[in-house]
Amino acid sequence: MHLHGTSKINAEGRLEIGGCDVQLLAAEFGTPLYIVDEALVRQRMREYMDAFRATGIPFQVAYASKAFCTMAICAVAEQEGLSLDVVSGGELHTALKAGFPAKRIHFHGNNKTPDEIALALDANIGCFVVDNFVELDLLDALAGERGKRVNILLRITPGVEAHTHEYISTGQQDSKFGFNLAGGAAFEAVKRAAAKPHLELLGIHSHIGSQIFEVEGFRLAAAKAAEFAIQVRDELGILFRVINLGGGFGIRYTAEDKPLPAATYVQAIADAVRTNFTAAQYPLPEIWIEPGRSIIGDAGTTLYTVGTTKDIPGVRKYVAVDGGMTDNPRPALYGSKYEAVLANRANEPATETVSIAGKCCESGDMLIWDIELPAVKPGDLLAVFCTGAYNYAMSSNYNRIPRPAVVFVKDGQASLVVRRETYEDIVGNDLLPERLKAAPAAN
Ligand SMILES: Cc1ncc(COP(=O)(O)O)c(C=O)c1O
């Protein structure tokens, strides 16, 4: 059993996270329940910050809030001195509502709407990461209407193919994101951006994908960024002050995953930037990165209650829990694998192989295939590890299932940071027009 962060098995044989016995958490907050190990989140944030400080290069570490965005995590990121990457009006609103300093917010997205841009402009956020030519014109116009000049990075598609799931790799040329380096769109974007009266071009951004376990892709992306920066300097006389290399650092979901320490990625990136820029006598730019999954992923655990079981002798035993693809769509979407433990009897030896099913009306709603557990009974608690990233963030109300609560645990204290949705929340936006309230049809 691989335990993350402060998780341990206590004397009663139950899983404990942040000093909180999960059986007590289930009793107090119900299940399914997202539990976040706050100390581990802070540790992950500090690992990036400390690694960059050690390089001596000016930097920003922006937490990619798409991985998990709540007011509480924004507050933690703010306390730890990180910046914040948001990708929608909703994430931006969450950050602002949490009191996150606007100047440290970077706004991403390949189709920011005029309303979202207006919200960000009016809040005076620190930087827009411009994705395409339409946005370049729109942002300049909207900033102009407000008499503002705003910082931008241009998102470049470097043509680096990271080894990851095809749906989550984004740096290759055939991608919906960014200005392609090959073919000259990126160069053209720099020319146009530099001519815009209301845009201040700070530099460029690239993001090569997610759940990456090698430094090579980042080195290559840094080298391509430097090569492009040098071309831009030599041909246009424009200097970049910022190189943002995105996120994508992998984490351990199962024993198959071999993540590198944050410092290894940071050193590789810093070395690559330093080497390539210094060789061209180019003033060293600031380095920005945007980790999401590697900050919140292994700090999250989802706690479920076991309901029904179904044994098909000689075939498979299904164990159904009170959540599923609504709180964790990743197995259905990407075939993602997870580890789990029977949280109320975690010290008992495994005696059977079972498969964990969700409760949705969908055969593909399976959380884990073939996991060894002690004999599972209805009422047991199942804890699935490493669910901090892209679980709550991608949760849905499919089958009109309310979203679970989220608690942050630390030093024996559990704080509710997102309350459980109720059935009233589920119908909260529904309207029943008068004409549909009529008496039943005559026939
Ligand atoms: C532009 C950008 N930055 C940062 C991230 C965060 O990636 P990860 O959660 O893999 O660190 C993503 C998502 O992959 C992204 O698209």
Ligand SMILES: N[C@@H](CCCC[NH3+])C(=O)O
């Ligand atoms: N949602 C994806 C990652 C997408 C990354 C966002 N650019 C996942 O769960 O792995």
